[in-house]
Amino acid sequence: MKRVVITGAGTINALGGDVSSTFExxxxxxxxxxxxxFRDVDRLSxxxxxxxxxxDAETTFNRxxxxxxxxxxxxxxxxxxxxxxxxxxxxxxxxxARSGVILGNSGGxxxxxxxxxxxxxxxxxxRVHPFVVPKLMNNAAASHVSMTYNLKGPSFTVSTACASxxxxxxxxxxxxxxxxxxxxxxxxxEAMLCFGGVKAWEGLRVMSKDACRPFSADRNGMVxxxxxxxxxxxxxxxxxxxxxxxxxxxxxxxxxSDASDIVMPSKQGAARAIAGAIQDAGLGPDNVAYxxxxxxxxxxxxxxxxxxxSDVFGAGADQLLISSTKSMHGHLIGGTGAVELLACIMALKxxxxxxxxxxxxxxxxxxxxxxxxEAREADVEVCLSNAFAFGGLNAVIxxxxx
Amino acid sequence: MSEAIRIKVFExxxxxxxxxxxxxxxxxTLEDLGIDSMGLVESIFAIEEAxxxxxxxxxxxxxxxxFDISTVATIVEAVSKLVAGQAQ
Numbered sequence: 001m002k003r004v005v006i007t008g009a010g011t012i013n014a015l016g017g018d019v020s021s022t023f024e025x026x027x028x029x030x031x032x033x034x035x036x037x038f039r040d041v042d043r044l045s046x047x048x049x050x051x052x053x054x055x056d057a058e059t060t061f062n063r064x065x066x067x068x069x070x071x072x073x074x075x076x077x078x079x080x081x082x083x084x085x086x087x088x089x090x091x092x093x094x095x096x097a098r099s100g101v102i103l104g105n106s107g108g109x110x111x112x113x114x115x116x117x118x119x120x121x122x123x124x125x126x127r128v129h130p131f132v133v134p135k136l137m138n139n140a141a142a143s144h145v146s147m148t149y150n151l152k153g154p155s156f157t158v159s160t161a162c163a164s165x166x167x168x169x170x171x172x173x174x175x176x177x178x179x180x181x182x183x184x185x186x187x188x189x190e191a192m193l194c195f196g197g198v199k200a201w202e203g204l205r206v207m208s209k210d211a212c213r214p215f216s217a218d219r220n221g222m223v224x225x226x227x228x229x230x231x232x233x234x235x236x237x238x239x240x241x242x243x244x245x246x247x248x249x250x251x252x253x254x255x256x257s258d259a260s261d262i263v264m265p266s267k268q269g270a271a272r273a274i275a276g277a278i279q280d281a282g283l284g285p286d287n288v289a290y291x292x293x294x295x296x297x298x299x300x301x302x303x304x305x306x307x308x309x310s311d312v313f314g315a316g317a318d319q320l321l322i323s324s325t326k327s328m329h330g331h332l333i334g335g336t337g338a339v340e341l342l343a344c345i346m347a348l349k350x351x352x353x354x355x356x357x358x359x360x361x362x363x364x365x366x367x368x369x370x371x372x373x374e375a376r377e378a379d380v381e382v383c384l385s386n387a388f389a390f391g392g393l394n395a396v397i398x399x400x401x402x
Numbered sequence: 403m404s405e406a407i408r409i410k411v412f413e414x415x416x417x418x419x420x421x422x423x424x425x426x427x428x429x430x431t432l433e434d435l436g437i438d439s440m441g442l443v444e445s446i447f448a449i450e451e452a453x454x455x456x457x458x459x460x461x462x463x464x465x466x467x468x469f470d471i472s473t474v475a476t477i478v479e480a481v482s483k484l485v486a487g488q489a490q
Contacts (some may be wrong), residue, residue, distance in 0.1 A: 043455075205460055206462060206463075219462065262440075
């Protein structure tokens with residue numbers, strides 16, 4: 001089996017427009033959640049989110065590109081550009097044929113859907129722009145990344161709600177590990193912060209009106225975010241031969257299905273995924289020092305996740321550091337695992353654990369070290385990133401310092 | 403409390419519980435009736451639609467917001483208050 005390393009990373013999210021500004025914000029425990037700004041926001045009862053404010057597509061893309069790029073595609077391309085630039089790779093010939101892109105995404109081009117539904121239903125127009133379909137399809141971002149970087153190998157989009165990015169990165173990992181591909185761009189993007197996107201979430205009655213406070217006894221729900229993160233996964237010998245800077249090694253991945261409920265999480269399903277990722281990495285629970293939690297800030301997720309971690313780690317759970325960066329950048333749904341993998345890379349590379357901000361009151365059902373409010377220095381050799389989706393689909397990735 | 407409100411709330415709860423309205427009694431809890439958290443969210447939605455009201459309800463903490471869902475009777479009472487408040 002081949003070893004898989006990360007040689008490039010890029011992002012745009014509510015905390016920053018690149019990896020270094022995101023690391024800085026995470027280390028400072030800065031909150032990127034603020035008042036939402038878009039059309040008809042006054043008709044929503046939830047008016048906060050981790051929105052990318054001041055994003056001006058026209059400074060990055062030309063008119064023809066914007067006609068084809070929904071916001072989620074724009075974010076993916078911005079993140080991919082940074083990641084590819086950092087990796088130093090140029091995809092031509094055999095390398096291009098053996099490299100692909102797998103991105104996670106849940107909502108597709110939701111801004112495009114919203115705008116065009118308004119146009120035909122509300123404004124009564126009978127004609128839409130010719131590119132509505134290629135703009136809103138869930139694979140648009142992955143396809144445009146493949147076209148931009150000449151990636152001609154396996155490329156597709158994974159849509160498993162809140163676990164999309166982790167499932168996507170898991171596939172990319174498997175493909176390189178098995179020898180099927182040399183490089184894979186992977187991660188995810190989401191741009192659901194528009195009237196329809198937030199209105200749909202409002203309906204579930206699980207959203208917070210004031211803040212995302214994972215693991216805090218007074219938590220009252222999740223807060224949506226938007227953005228993207230994209231990574232260059234590369235076969236280790238290939239990276240070493242060209243002297244590439246290695247950010248981290250991807251050492252394990254596991255996925256499970258609860259097979260029980262469409263929205264309520266299961267401790268067993270989560271625990272099997274966590275234990276599976278550790279086992280896939282050929283490690284034991286004692287090797288893991290940090291977990292980037294799914295930590296949505298809902299009553300149900302956080303207590304179930306803590307119980308699952310306790311099941312897997314036993315008494316060792318008390319030594320673990322666990323944090324949810326959703327408290328800062330919000331829940332990016334299909335893009336969330338990708339942005340959260342950045343916190344894992346920061347822990348491995350810089351020895352800085354991003355905090356769980358907004359934490360006010362211990363919850364006996366979440367009695368683990370959740371790194372409340374302030375970042376902490378720690379020597380982390382191995383860490384995990386959890387993602388547990390609606391529909392009971394769980395995906396956990398294990399990273400190791402190189 | 404208006405009888406019409408009581409009847410409508412009973413109908414909504416009965417539909418969620420897949421029971422006849424005659425099987426619903428005021429002192430029962432939603433749990434007694436086999437209505438889970440998703441059934442509760444659907445009931446709240448149906449009540450809001452039926453009376454054109456906004457119910458302050460967050461599934462993360464059903465006790466918050468002052469909308470008492472302890473029993474069928476407290477739900478009817480809470481809905482009546484909201485409907486009355488809206489009429490003012």
